[in-house]
Amino acid sequence: xxxxxxxxxxxxxxxxxxxxxxxxxxxxxxxxxxxxxxxxxxxxxxxxxxxxxxxxxxxxxxxxxxxxxxxxxxxxxxxxxxxxxxxxxxxxxxxxxxxxxxxxxxxxxxxxxxxxxxxxxxxxxxxxxxxxxxxxxxxxxxxxxxxxxxxxxxxxxxxxxxxxxxxxxxxxxxxxxxxxxxxxxxxxxxxxxxxxxxxxxxxxxxxxxxxxxxxxxxxxxxxxxxxxxxxxxxxxxxxxxxxxxxxxxxxxxxxxxxxxxxxxxxxxxxxxxxxxxxxxxxxxxxxxxxxxxxxxxxxxxxxxxxxxxxxxxxxxxxxxxxxxxxxxxxxxxxxxxxxxxxxxxxxxxxxxxxxxxxxxxxxxxxxxxxxxxxxxxxxxxxxxxxxxxxxxxxxxxxxxxxxxxxxxxxxxxxxxxxxxxxxxxxxxxxxxxxxxxxxxxxxxxxxxxxxxxxxxxxxxxxxxxxxxxxxxxxxxxxxxxxxxxxxxxxxxxxxxxxxxxxxxxxxxx
Numbered sequence: 001x002x003x004x005x006x007x008x009x010x011x012x013x014x015x016x017x018x019x020x021x022x023x024x025x026x027x028x029x030x031x032x033x034x035x036x037x038x039x040x041x042x043x044x045x046x047x048x049x050x051x052x053x054x055x056x057x058x059x060x061x062x063x064x065x066x067x068x069x070x071x072x073x074x075x076x077x078x079x080x081x082x083x084x085x086x087x088x089x090x091x092x093x094x095x096x097x098x099x100x101x102x103x104x105x106x107x108x109x110x111x112x113x114x115x116x117x118x119x120x121x122x123x124x125x126x127x128x129x130x131x132x133x134x135x136x137x138x139x140x141x142x143x144x145x146x147x148x149x150x151x152x153x154x155x156x157x158x159x160x161x162x163x164x165x166x167x168x169x170x171x172x173x174x175x176x177x178x179x180x181x182x183x184x185x186x187x188x189x190x191x192x193x194x195x196x197x198x199x200x201x202x203x204x205x206x207x208x209x210x211x212x213x214x215x216x217x218x219x220x221x222x223x224x225x226x227x228x229x230x231x232x233x234x235x236x237x238x239x240x241x242x243x244x245x246x247x248x249x250x251x252x253x254x255x256x257x258x259x260x261x262x263x264x265x266x267x268x269x270x271x272x273x274x275x276x277x278x279x280x281x282x283x284x285x286x287x288x289x290x291x292x293x294x295x296x297x298x299x300x301x302x303x304x305x306x307x308x309x310x311x312x313x314x315x316x317x318x319x320x321x322x323x324x325x326x327x328x329x330x331x332x333x334x335x336x337x338x339x340x341x342x343x344x345x346x347x348x349x350x351x352x353x354x355x356x357x358x359x360x361x362x363x364x365x366x367x368x369x370x371x372x373x374x375x376x377x378x379x380x381x382x383x384x385x386x387x388x389x390x391x392x393x394x395x396x397x398x399x400x401x402x403x404x405x406x407x408x409x410x411x412x413x414x415x416x417x418x419x420x421x422x423x424x425x426x427x428x429x430x431x432x433x434x435x436x437x438x439x440x441x442x443x444x445x446x447x448x449x450x451x452x453x454x455x456x457x458x459x460x461x462x463x464x465x466x467x468x469x470x471x472x473x474x475x476x477x478x479x480x481x482x483x484x485x486x487x488x489x490x491x492x493x494x495x496x497x498x499x500x501x502x503x504x505x506x507x508x509x
Contacts, residue, residue, distance in 0.1 A: 047179045050165070051105045057161045058099060059092075065154030066091045066146065073145040091146055094131060095154070098123040111169050111179055111204035117159060118489040124155045163496075169204040179205050180275070183241045185212045185234070185265075186252030194252040194279050195228070210244045212237055214255050234261070238268040248275040306484040308453045319488060320430050323495075324423035331417060338369055338414060345405040348374035351418060356435040359455045364427040366435055367418035371406025372399075413502050419458045431491040432457025433479040451479045454486070464497040 070088045099105070102123035109115040128151045169179070182198065184191050191211045198206050210229040231240055234255060241249055249269065254261045266276055307313075328335075339350045352370040355363055402410065409415040422428040428435065435456035441449075461478040 047107050047110075050110070050169075050179060051107070054105050054110075054162075054165060057165070058105075058158060059096060061157035061161055062092050062095050062154055065150045065157055066095075068153065069145040069148075069150035072149055087146070091127075091131065091150060095124065095127045098127040099158075102126075107179070111166055112202045114487070114490045114493045116162060117493060118487065120158050120162065121155065121489055124151065124158065166204060180207070180248045181209045181244070181246045182206045182248045182250055183210045183212065183237065183244060183246040184208060184250045184252055185214075185237055186254075186279075187214050190252035190279070194250060198250075206248065206250075209246050210240065212240060214253075234258075237265055238272055238274065241269075241274055242272065247273065248277060250277045250279055252279045306453075312488075313454075315488065316429065316486075316491070317426075319491070320423050323430050324420045328420050328424070331420075334414075335417060338409065338417075341405050342370055342403075346373060346403045352415075355438060356456070357438055357441045357452060358427050358435065359452060361441070361449075361452055363438065364422070364425075366422055366427070369409055369415040369418060371403060371410050371415045372401040373403060376401040413463075413498075416458060423458060427455070429455040429457045430459070431482075431486070431494050432460050433483060434460060434462050434475075447480070448476055450483055451476070453483055459494060459498040461494065464494055464501050 066088050069091075070084055073084065099120065102119045103109070104116060104119045104123060109119065128147060132147065184194050184198075186194070191213060195208050195211065198208055208228060210231070212231045212234060214234060215232070229244060233240060237249060241247075249265070251262055251265065258264075262276075262278065269276055342350050348370060350370060352368045352372070353365050354368070356366040358364045406415070419428055423430060432455050433451040436451070441452070444451075461482045462475050465474075465478055
């Protein structure tokens with residue numbers, strides 16, 4: 001090779017590098033701007049409108065609860081003093097500020113999951129914690145009504161109005177009017193999985209309007225997304241998003257031969273007001289356990305290892321005792337009526353006792369109202385071939401052993417109420433995995449035994465996600481997810497959803 005060849009090749013390489021750098025700088029400093037084509041019934045404008053509605057309803061809840069506390073604290077037939085009006089203003093402004101600081105109206109937490117509710121609870125608790133310290137230092141003596149009235153009623157009002165707005169969004173989502181329009185990018189299998197999960201669990205927040213498939217055929221019928229516009233053009237995702245009116249791009253999996261694809265995609269989306277979301281492959285790991293640690297050149301994702309002892313579990317136990325004890329007192333008349341009706345309906349004991357497996361494999365006696373004839377256990381073997389349950393579960397939709405009263409109390413989960421006593425005794429929890437039979441545990445695969453790491457629950461994710469309509473794998477997946485990712489706020493949400501399920505039962509055979 002002569003000097004001319006070397007120089008020529010060097011010049012060529014320099015020219016290529018210069019051209020690449022120019023293209024890179026052009027892309028980064030002059031981002032492509034495409035016209036906003038989002039439909040008027042979804043997208044950023046709708047999200048802003050929804051957040052504005054949420055702001056005003058939050059302020060109404062705060063002001064109402066603070067006004068009520070002020071009125072209660074005032075002596076009869078007297079006007080509010082300047083100090084009381086100042087305290088009212090301090091509570092409302094401070095509380096509203098905390099809701100803003102905790103980003104309770106952030107787009108990415110609205111309409112799905114419990115993060116929104118958790119932030120509302122945290123902001124409210126912090127507000128009154130700081131307020132209590134400040135008023136104690138200032139020796140303000142007439143502020144107790146704010147802690148006894150404004151705090152609990154205001155917090156309840158905030159949670160209820162947030163839930164009402166989600167119901168409003170649910171009605172809109174039936175007409176395809178979600179907060180964001182989504183384009184999903186990735187391999188065929190990754191796209192199919194993400195589309196299914198978004199439709200099933202994030203339908204209020206996201207409406208999938210298209211997909212870009214890596215090196216795959218565009219016959220959506222082969223992987224369950226036949227109704228979506230499909231493309232293979234990974235290099236022009238921003239243009240595709242604009243054409244479909246998508247304001248969010250979800251990357252379900254980066255192309256295998258393009259390690260810098262996500263970075264390139266983010267550059268191409270600059271200036272388009274389009275959000276970029278990466279779908280994590282960390283299965284069964286909830287948001288609170290995932291922490292991003294930005295390190296220059298190497299962003300790290302920390303995943304907390306689940307803990308099954310300690311303060312959080314002690315708090316859960318205290319919560320269980322408080323809820324179960326209160327429920328037993330309030331429901332005592334109903335329990336007495338149900339017991340009487342069972343005794344009159346068919347011969348046999350009022351309560352049904354059965355051995356179940358609890359935490360760490362310990363056995364305990366679980367109580368239920370008897371809903372079957374007394375010979376039910378003896379008749380079980382003859383009915384085994386009719387089993388309609390999932391996996392190790394035994395269920396029959398029209399079980400001939402169920403009594404007339406039993407059919408009603410099972411449909412509305414009234415037969416489960418005696419388990420409140422199991423909760424008080426410490427055998428069970430209000431929320432947790434389904435309490436299994438010893439015979440079921442004997443058939444567990446190794447990983448399924450993780451269901452026994454915490455106390456079984458009176459209700460749980462299986463109860464509010466279909467009950468007996470779930471297949472075995474889905475039931476196990478829900479229980480294991482709860483075991484590793486439970487939270488007190490999440491428990492409250494599950495309890496609320498359980499009340500709705502009892503009112504309109506699904507899958508309860």
